[in-house]
Amino acid sequence: MKGYRTFRALSALGLVITAMTVGAAQPTQLAFWDFNESNPLDQAAMLTPEAGVFAAQAQISIALAEFRFNNNNNTGFVGSPLDPGTDGRDWALQTTEYPVQGQNPGQAGIVVSVPTTGYENIVVKFDVRWSNTASRFLAVEYTTDGGLNWTRVRTLQARRGDRWHGDSVANGGYGEIVQVDLSSASGVSNNAQFAFRVVTIFDPNTGQYTPANAPNSPNYTPQGTLRYDLIEVLGTPIPSGPPGDVNGDRCVNDQDLLLILLNFGNPGQGDLNNDGTVNDQDLLIVLLNFGQGC
Ligand SMILES: [Ca+2]
Ligand SMILES: [Ca+2]
Ligand SMILES: [Ca+2]
Numbered sequence: 001m002k003g004y005r006t007f008r009a010l011s012a013l014g015l016v017i018t019a020m021t022v023g024a025a026q027p028t029q030l031a032f033w034d035f036n037e038s039n040p041l042d043q044a045a046m047l048t049p050e051a052g053v054f055a056a057q058a059q060i061s062i063a064l065a066e067f068r069f070n071n072n073n074n075t076g077f078v079g080s081p082l083d084p085g086t087d088g089r090d091w092a093l094q095t096t097e098y099p100v101q102g103q104n105p106g107q108a109g110i111v112v113s114v115p116t117t118g119y120e121n122i123v124v125k126f127d128v129r130w131s132n133t134a135s136r137f138l139a140v141e142y143t144t145d146g147g148l149n150w151t152r153v154r155t156l157q158a159r160r161g162d163r164w165h166g167d168s169v170a171n172g173g174y175g176e177i178v179q180v181d182l183s184s185a186s187g188v189s190n191n192a193q194f195a196f197r198v199v200t201i202f203d204p205n206t207g208q209y210t211p212a213n214a215p216n217s218p219n220y221t222p223q224g225t226l227r228y229d230l231i232e233v234l235g236t237p238i239p240s241g242p243p244g245d246v247n248g249d250r251c252v253n254d255q256d257l258l259l260i261l262l263n264f265g266n267p268g269q270g271d272l273n274n275d276g277t278v279n280d281q282d283l284l285i286v287l288l289n290f291g292q293g294c
């Protein structure tokens with residue numbers, strides 16, 4: 001036991017140095033779409049996520065509008081300027097045929113369903129492009145009951161038409177993708193019924209749909225398009241016990257320390273900060289919480 005204690009003491013000593021490099025935990029990608037399919041006319045492939053721990057369960061659907069996959073010349077629709085692309089391709093998800101003027105505000109648009117089971121600190125990201133005659137105003141809403149009730153968390157407003165939110169400010173965008181932090185939203189964590197949607201809403205000043213490029217394009221039209229890219233849902237794993245409880249017995253003790261040391265340098269059990277490797281940072285989490293819950 002003396003040797004073991006000595007080893008622990010030396011490990012703790014080493015952490016005085018490594019503690020300076022401890023960073024924030026990286027979120028886990030629950031689902032991600034970049035739509036950069038080799039065949040953008042393949043509807044199933046376009047709607048299937050590219051990555052994420054819930055890629056097999058995640059879905060995109062649409063309400064009171066339609067998807068478009070063929071951009072006239074049997075090509076796709078060009079994607080976000082913030083997408084680095086895949087093998088030189090950058091496609092996106094096109095939508096059109098929205099409600100006529102005065103009808104169905106807050107109901108038409110894409111619905112992105114992604115389970116958050118086992119995860120918290122949920123963050124939603126996407127980029128969107130308005131055509132000239134699409135609704136200037138959009139709302140981002142989420143549901144925790146599979147779509148029975150929706151809570152609005154953000155409204156978006158086009159600065160002009162034929163631009164991505166992610167286009168530069170100088171070019172009529174906002175210079176960044178849309179990001180909605182749902183960390184403090186009740187019921188979003190650990191919920192298989194979570195979804196978010198982006199819907200067209202009336203101009204609050206007129207009570208009607210206003211076109212994105214008003215006043216140059218004076219009329220809103222249902223054929224105006226909204227295009228989506230870089231859709232992503234992120235979260236952090238919900239700890240099963242106190243921080244540092246590797247084996248899940250809700251007590252941070254020698255057993256957790258041993259698992260860290262046995263798996264040191266490898267992925268897997270003991271990667272408490274979810275950065276892909278069992279390392280000094282995980283060891284520090286165990287030592288800082290040593291004795292918790294015991
Ligand atoms: Ca896909
Ligand atoms: Ca893309
Ligand atoms: Ca434990």
Ligand SMILES: [Ca+2]
Nearest residue numbers: 271275277279
């Ligand atoms: Ca780690």
